Amino acid sequence: MKTNAVEFGLYSIGFTIASLVWPFVTAGQSTLAVRFWPTFSDRYDVATANFVLLRALKIVIGSGAVVIGGFVLLNLVVPSLGMTEFTGGMVIWTALFAVALGASQFSAFALRAQGMLHWSILPKDILWRLLVIIIAGFCSELTGVQALSIVALSLSVVTLVQIMRMFRAIGSLRDITSPPLGEIAAMKRAEWALCGGEISRQWLQQAATFVVAIMLGPVSAGAFFAAQRLSNLLSIGLIGTNQVSGPIIARSWHAGQFQRLQSVMTTVSVAALTFSLIGFGFYSVWGAWLLAQFDPAFSDAHIVLICLAFGQLVNAACGPNGHLLNLAGQEKATLFISIVAGIANILCTAIGITLYGLIGAAIGSTIATILWNVWCTTLCAKRLNIHLFKIHSVKHISGIRTAIFSQKAIKK
Incomplete structure (x- = not known):
């Protein structure tokens, strides 16, 4: 991206904060999907295994809402701290990028668990980066906020596509069956x-x-x-x-x-x-x-x-x-x-x-x-x-x- 050293530094800080926050969005559900979906699929059936993904997605959505709410409150505090370089736009785009990173991590792991490797790898690891490069290539010099908005929006787009593909593989939600209570307790632990x-x-x-x-x-x-x-x-x-x-x-x-x-x-x-x-x-x-x-x-x-x-x-x-x-x-x-x-x-x-x-x-x-x-x-x-x-x-x-x-x- 075309930015000066100071703006790139601000962009890197926003990127780093988002990278530190996204695990609060996934709440452990990405690894949980890879660990329990194949096990439940072998031990019971695919309908029971899909319970893991649906439950995990609900947790990710709830956690994402909490994270965005936390950043909105932070946005109200930043001006009083005298941190003028961290504008409201920087805080909000950092929040959206953190949620997009978390949702992308979960969707990639969920698709991997289902065996759809190309859908797991291509959107985030390849298409997202290509999309950012193409968009940034048509821009003149960018500020840190603008650069952060590009990576956040482009990642959100490819992640939505991944989630739609995951739901298509799951099929009808009414067919999902719950595993035994002991298995659910093991997941929670x-x-x-x-x-x-x-x-x-x-x-x-x-x-x-x-x-x-x-x-x-x-x-x-x-x-x-x-x-x-x-x-x-x-x-x-x-x-x-x-x-x-x-x-x-x-x-x-x-x-x-x-x-x-x-x-x-x-x-x-x-x-x-x-x-x-x-x-x-x-x-x-x-x-x-x-x-x-x-x-x-x-x-x-x-x-x-x-x-x-x-x-x-x-x-x-x-x-x-x-x-x-x-x-x-x-x-x-x-x-x-x-x-x-x-x-x-x-x-x-x-x-x-x-x-x-x-x-x-x-x-x-x-x-x-x-x-x-x-x-x-x-x-x-x-x-x-x-x-x-x-x-x-x-x-x-x-x-x-x-x-x-x-x-x-x-x-x-």
């Missing part, structure tokens, strides 16, 4: 920890930008945000395989197919690491040029990008560790790890800024990312006996590839 895990996980990923904005100002926050956005691209391979493998992981664990689960986890980790290594090498050479595309002054943040990219390299190498823990009923342990790592992220980033400025912020954030991944990977091995890099366990790679990328295999 799990969703609180899953919600807390999503919130603390986002703080682990996003809070560093917020800390930079408070301590160094919007321009430095913009540079850090640009480096963070680029570094996060190294996890695209992991995100993509998570989208596909989630229902397989849930079904394999609850069916006791541990050898198959071990093979899938190792294959996903190796594939994600390979993709990330290629990207890390590219950033080592072309990183400064890529940062300059956001703003010429951001090219000085090349070392920041490399530090953050190293953290994402470790994240990819550790594979879908937290995902497995949540789907295997270890959501309380994941919540505890995420809270500790999230607090460490804020503290390490603040200490790093005090010592080494923006580079110190990147080092501190990377330390927290590595802490979370190593801890979760260790827990997978100790509690679940799943070792993400047990290479010799990967047998019949072609069969695993078919299992991961075939929708028929997912729906069975």
Whole structure:
């Protein structure tokens, strides 16, 4: 987007706040859908499994309304605090973007659980970004508020399409049947920890930008945000395989197919690491040029990008560790790890800024990312006996590839 350094910094702050808030919208329902829909579909029938999605959507709508109400109240308070750079438009568009992010996260996970992978991945991961690029390409220089409105409105459009597709797959709402009360109670017990895990996980990923904005100002926050956005691209391979493998992981664990689960986890980790290594090498050479595309002054943040990219390299190498823990009923342990790592992220980033400025912020954030991944990977091995890099366990790679990328295999 065409913005100056200050406006891009304000946009990055709004984007970061929305990213921190959207887990309050999903309230743990996205992971809940992937965990319980395949299980109920196998254990009972599709009509019973659809109860999970309908119940979850009602919770997401209610949570979204509460979040918007909270931001409306905040909009009344901001002028009295003297925060003139955060106009009413910035607050309202941040709220709408947070709700759109939460609804998009839920709809993508719900469609993934139903086996509609292309509908799960394409709208948000590809079409939304293309739509933003096309719209921004026809605009002259944008303010932070205008840039935020573009990403919020375009994401809302593609998310509505996803939700409509989900309802089409569900069919008549009158055909939905409730599972036994014991199953509903199990869902309720799990969703609180899953919600807390999503919130603390986002703080682990996003809070560093917020800390930079408070301590160094919007321009430095913009540079850090640009480096963070680029570094996060190294996890695209992991995100993509998570989208596909989630229902397989849930079904394999609850069916006791541990050898198959071990093979899938190792294959996903190796594939994600390979993709990330290629990207890390590219950033080592072309990183400064890529940062300059956001703003010429951001090219000085090349070392920041490399530090953050190293953290994402470790994240990819550790594979879908937290995902497995949540789907295997270890959501309380994941919540505890995420809270500790999230607090460490804020503290390490603040200490790093005090010592080494923006580079110190990147080092501190990377330390927290590595802490979370190593801890979760260790827990997978100790509690679940799943070792993400047990290479010799990967047998019949072609069969695993078919299992991961075939929708028929997912729906069975």
